[in-house]
Amino acid sequence: MHEWALAEGVIKTALEAGEKEGLQSIVLISVKIGELQRIKKDVFQNALQTVMPEDDPRLGSTRIELEIEPARFRCRPCLAEFDLSDLDGPVDGDQLESIHFIPELAHAFMSCPKCHSPDFEVTEGRGVWIDAVEGE
Amino acid sequence: MDPRLAVIEERLERVGRIVAVTGGKGGIGKSVISSTLALTLGESARVGLLDLDLTSPCDHLILGVDGQFPEEKAGIVPPVIHGVHFMSVSYFSGSHPAPLRGQDFSNALIELLAITQWGELDVLVVDMPPGIADAALDAVRLLRRAEHLVVATGSRIVVETVQRTLVLLKQIDAPVIGLVENMQRSEGALVRALAQDNGVPYLGAVPFDPAVEEATGDPDRLTATEVARALRGLSQRLL
Numbered sequence: 001m002h003e004w005a006l007a008e009g010v011i012k013t014a015l016e017a018g019e020k021e022g023l024q025s026i027v028l029i030s031v032k033i034g035e036l037q038r039i040k041k042d043v044f045q046n047a048l049q050t051v052m053p054e055d056d057p058r059l060g061s062t063r064i065e066l067e068i069e070p071a072r073f074r075c076r077p078c079l080a081e082f083d084l085s086d087l088d089g090p091v092d093g094d095q096l097e098s099i100h101f102i103p104e105l106a107h108a109f110m111s112c113p114k115c116h117s118p119d120f121e122v123t124e125g126r127g128v129w130i131d132a133v134e135g136e
Numbered sequence: 137m138d139p140r141l142a143v144i145e146e147r148l149e150r151v152g153r154i155v156a157v158t159g160g161k162g163g164i165g166k167s168v169i170s171s172t173l174a175l176t177l178g179e180s181a182r183v184g185l186l187d188l189d190l191t192s193p194c195d196h197l198i199l200g201v202d203g204q205f206p207e208e209k210a211g212i213v214p215p216v217i218h219g220v221h222f223m224s225v226s227y228f229s230g231s232h233p234a235p236l237r238g239q240d241f242s243n244a245l246i247e248l249l250a251i252t253q254w255g256e257l258d259v260l261v262v263d264m265p266p267g268i269a270d271a272a273l274d275a276v277r278l279l280r281r282a283e284h285l286v287v288a289t290g291s292r293i294v295v296e297t298v299q300r301t302l303v304l305l306k307q308i309d310a311p312v313i314g315l316v317e318n319m320q321r322s323e324g325a326l327v328r329a330l331a332q333d334n335g336v337p338y339l340g341a342v343p344f345d346p347a348v349e350e351a352t353g354d355p356d357r358l359t360a361t362e363v364a365r366a367l368r369g370l371s372q373r374l375l
Contacts, residue, residue, distance in 0.1 A: 001208055
C-alpha cells in the first residue's frame with residue numbers, strides 16, 4: 001500500500017519538528033487527510049503504527065489524531081465554489097484510484113460543475129498534511 | 137507541514153547518479169534521448185527512468201509500455217520495461233489531458249517523488265519538464281543531486297533558448313555534465329560554440345535518424361538505431 005510511504009513522511013516530519021522545538025517527548029501528532037485523496041483513516045492509522053520506530057523514546061506515548069478534511073474547490077475561470085459531490089464526472093473506479101495516488105489528477109478526470117473547466121483550485125482537502133505536533 | 141518532503145531524499149538514497157536530461161525547449165528530442173539513453177544504460181547497469189513531463193508525458197510511448205502498472209509496496213514500485221525501471225504519471229492519467237498549473241504541478245511532483253520506491257540503481261535518468269518555468273524549477277529544487285545533461289540542436293532558435301538554460305543552471309549552481317547535439321543533419325559549429333562559450337563539455341552529436349519514428353514503442357528496434365549507437369558511447373562515460 002502506498003499509504004506507508006506517506007505515513008513514513010508523517011513520522012519523520014513530526015520527529016524533525018519536535019527536534020527543532022526541543023521536545024523530549026511528542027504527545028500528539030495531528031494529521032489531516034484530504035477527502036480528495038480518499039485515504040481511509042483505519043488504513044492510514046495502521047500504516048502509521050507500522051512505520052513508528054519502537055525504540056524511539058520521543059514516541060513512547062504519542063497519540064495520533066486523524067481527521068478527514070472535506071475537499072473544496074474554486075473554479076478559476078468562473079469563480080464557482082463547489083465540493084467533491086458537485087464535480088462533473090463521470091469518474092470511474094480506475095480514475096478514482098489514480099486520484100488516490102496523485103490527487104492533482106482530479107484535473108484530468110473532473111471539471112467545474114458550472115462551466116466544465118478543469119482549471120480549478122483545490123482550496124481545501126487535497127491530501128495528507130500535518131496540522132500540529134505537540135509535546136513537552 | 138508537508139510530510140512528503142522529508143522522505144524524497146530517502147527514496148533516492150540508493151540511486152548512484154541522477155542524470156537530468158534538460159533542454160529548455162520543447163521538440164528538441166529530450167524524451168527520445170532520455171528513453172534511449174536509459175535503454176542503452178540498462179544494457180550494462182541498473183537504470184531508472186522518470187518522466188517528469190506530467191502534463192504531456194511520452195516516454196511510455198517510446199518504451200512501448202503496454203498494460204504494466206506500478207506495484208503497490210511500501211509506496212509504488214516502478215515496473216521494469218525492457219530493463220528500465222520506469223515511472224511516469226501516464227500510468228495514472230492514461231491519455232487524458234492533465235492541465236496542471238504551477239502549484240498543482242509542484243504537488244504532483246512531490247507526491248510522485250515521495251511515494252516512488254526506486255530501490256538500488258546505478259543511474260536514474262530524468263526526462264525534465266520543458267522550459268525554465270515552475271515545472272523545471274521545481275524539478276531542480278527537489279532533485280538536489282541531479283547533474284544536468286543538456287540537449288540542443290543546431291538550430292539558431294534552439295541554441296538561443298538553450299543558452300538561457302545554461303546560464304540559469306550556472307546561476308543556481310546546478311552541475312552540468314555537458315551538452316549533447318541532437319538530430320544532427322550536418323556538421324555545424326553552433327552547438328560546439330555554445331558549449332565552449334558556457335564552459336561546459338561538448339559530449340558529441342546524435343545524428344538525425346528517420347528510423348527512430350518507426351522504432352517508437354519498440355525498444356529492440358530503438359536500440360538498433362543510430363541514435364542508440366551514439367548514446368551508447370555516452371552511457372559508458374556516465375557509469
